[in-house]
Amino acid sequence: MSSPKFEEFLSKVMSKVKSKEAHNKIKKELTNHLQELSQFYKQKGFSQENADEKAIQEMGNPFTIGENLNPLHKPQMDWILIVLFIMFAGISFLPLVGGVPDLYVSSSHFMGRQAIWYTLAVLVIIGFFFFDYQKLKNWWLYFYAGGLLILLYLFLFGYMVNGAKKWIFLPGLTVDGTMLSLFFFFLAWSGIFNKINEFQSWKKQGFLLALFWAPILLYMMVPDFMISIIYFLCILGMFAFAGIYKKLAVNLLLTNLMAGIIFIIMFYKTSRQSYLFTRLSAYINPTEDSNGAGYMYVAVRKVLSEAGWFGNGITNNIKFQLLPEAHTDFAFPFLVYSLGWAFGFILCLILLIFISRISKNAFKTKDLYGRLIVIGGATIFAVPTTWNILMSFGVVPIVGVALPFISYGGSAILFYAAVLGVILSVYRRKDLIEPTIVDEIKS
Numbered sequence: 001m002s003s004p005k006f007e008e009f010l011s012k013v014m015s016k017v018k019s020k021e022a023h024n025k026i027k028k029e030l031t032n033h034l035q036e037l038s039q040f041y042k043q044k045g046f047s048q049e050n051a052d053e054k055a056i057q058e059m060g061n062p063f064t065i066g067e068n069l070n071p072l073h074k075p076q077m078d079w080i081l082i083v084l085f086i087m088f089a090g091i092s093f094l095p096l097v098g099g100v101p102d103l104y105v106s107s108s109h110f111m112g113r114q115a116i117w118y119t120l121a122v123l124v125i126i127g128f129f130f131f132d133y134q135k136l137k138n139w140w141l142y143f144y145a146g147g148l149l150i151l152l153y154l155f156l157f158g159y160m161v162n163g164a165k166k167w168i169f170l171p172g173l174t175v176d177g178t179m180l181s182l183f184f185f186f187l188a189w190s191g192i193f194n195k196i197n198e199f200q201s202w203k204k205q206g207f208l209l210a211l212f213w214a215p216i217l218l219y220m221m222v223p224d225f226m227i228s229i230i231y232f233l234c235i236l237g238m239f240a241f242a243g244i245y246k247k248l249a250v251n252l253l254l255t256n257l258m259a260g261i262i263f264i265i266m267f268y269k270t271s272r273q274s275y276l277f278t279r280l281s282a283y284i285n286p287t288e289d290s291n292g293a294g295y296m297y298v299a300v301r302k303v304l305s306e307a308g309w310f311g312n313g314i315t316n317n318i319k320f321q322l323l324p325e326a327h328t329d330f331a332f333p334f335l336v337y338s339l340g341w342a343f344g345f346i347l348c349l350i351l352l353i354f355i356s357r358i359s360k361n362a363f364k365t366k367d368l369y370g371r372l373i374v375i376g377g378a379t380i381f382a383v384p385t386t387w388n389i390l391m392s393f394g395v396v397p398i399v400g401v402a403l404p405f406i407s408y409g410g411s412a413i414l415f416y417a418a419v420l421g422v423i424l425s426v427y428r429r430k431d432l433i434e435p436t437i438v439d440e441i442k443s
Contacts, residue, residue, distance in 0.1 A: 005052050006034050009062050016066025021432045075428045084354045088405035089118050095327040097314050117410040121417035128421025137369045140191025147184030150177050151218040166224050176411035178224040193242040194369040226401045230383045237379040238372050303337045311340035327408040333392045355382045366435035370426035377423045
């Protein structure tokens with residue numbers, strides 16, 4: 001228990017530290033140091049009161065200490081991520097020039113809606129940035145239940161578009177329910193992995209197995225193949241950096257591997273004649289059905305081959321003639337065709353910087369929960385970005401996947417804004433919280 005003299009000293013120090021969030025961490029560190037000094041003088045024969053007094057004198061002027069600590073414990077903002085976000089926002093308006101031909105709506109309509117979405121996105125980022133992310137860690141079960149209920153609702157009552165019941169229809173608005181559920185699962189698994197080593201019994205490991213595979217099953221039933229991949233890799237990324245005990249990690253890997261094999265066999269047997277397999281056949285040999293399932297592979301290849309280094313101008317008619325969905329799933333080939341390969345390489349570089357910046361931020365915090373959030377968030381950005389670009393080159397199958405912050409769509413923009421906001425919240429508090437990662441505490 002801290003002495004009244006220590007409390008008075010700490011109070012003077014804290015009066016000069018503006019960040020209230022840093023007070024607990026600083027108090028704990030200074031209290032430990034004061035107690036060590038007091039114990040040292042007590043062993044030299046000083047009374048408790050005199051030992052405490054000598055410890056305070058040894059520390060120095062409390063106001064000076066507070067002034068020195070204040071700049072070291074200010075909330076941080078990652079301005080590089082903010083600048084890149086602004087750049088993406090500007091680029092996102094380019095595919096909307098000239099309107100969207102298949103919907104027969106002018107460009108001003110879509111640009112106005114895009115401006116509204118980005119205004120809301122900024123508010124979402126600000127909201128999460130100032131919110132203390134640590135308050136979410138013990139709510140993982142509620143987040144998981146929320147995500148699961150959304151998927152069940154989609155399966156039973158979802159609004160179907162292009163063969164997928166992934167939309168929740170509200171008056172004047174449709175919301176991508178699979179993306180909303182993914183955000184909840186992202187927060188839920190961050191909380192689960194934060195305390196994963198408590199799941200030692202076989203019953204709890206079986207519970208984890210069910211928790212992991214239930215969303216994948218429901219995503220495939222909706223169906224939303226891309227979201228299931230993002231979910232899978234997001235959880236896998238968190239798993240790799242969760243600091244799981246070796247025996248538990250091996251058990252979880254083996255049980256999930258077996259479950260995965262069973263899942264793939266069952267999926268193959270029940271879906272051999274499905275739309276998904278038709279799309280996979282088109283991916284393997286697009287020219288076999290160039291006017292049907294293979295059309296987009298042939299069309300995108302043609303668009304990119306005609307791009308040139310500096311493009312054909314942003315007001316071209318390519319999306320009217322050859323490239324549907326140029327404002328959403330195929331924003332990347334449209335931008336390359338319009339502005340050239342030089343712009344395409346620059347855009348890829350900017351996206352790479354954005355994702356690598358997030359990934360590096362994961363290791364700037366010593367809080368395990370915060371680190372898991374940032375790693376999961378980096379995966380959520382990296383997977384659709386990589387897939388969207390690679391499918392333009394025919395490297396991976398063409399599926400419905402937005403290019404984060406660039407493709408048109410309110411649900412996607414708000415989803416990625418929420419993820420970015422939580423990541424920035426972790427970065428903001430990286431120097432304000434006590435370490436929870438064992439190796440870094442010891443060092």
